Amino acid sequence: MADDNQGRDEKPEDEEPRQRERKSEEVRDRTHEDRAMPGDPASQLGELDAALESQEYPLTTNELVAACGDYEIETQQGTRALEGVLARTDDQTFVSADDVRSRILGLVHR
Secondary structure, eight states, rough: OOOOTTTOEEEEEHHHHHOOOOHHHHHHHHHHHGOOOOHHHHHHHHHHHHHHSOSSSSSEEHHHHHTTTEEEEETTEEEEEEEEETTTTTOOOSSSSHHHHHHHHHHOOO
């Protein structure tokens, strides 16, 4: 395999500020999630709401996608699969169905 030098210009010391920024963005997003949840979550999550209740917690994002990734969610841009909604997030651990609902609804109402 040819060496194309991709990523060689990045220095290890550059990673720390990027990690801090990602963490700050996640904290900002999660802070606003409670305010971004108008209406009944069951109506917005459809059949996924019941599926979340049947999962065993704690549960990681990757495990959630493996179990429920095909469920459809109503978003501001139309209907999307859970896997697509969570695709832009880092793997995290959820402690309850309410924790998952909060994260999902915060992501779809941005």
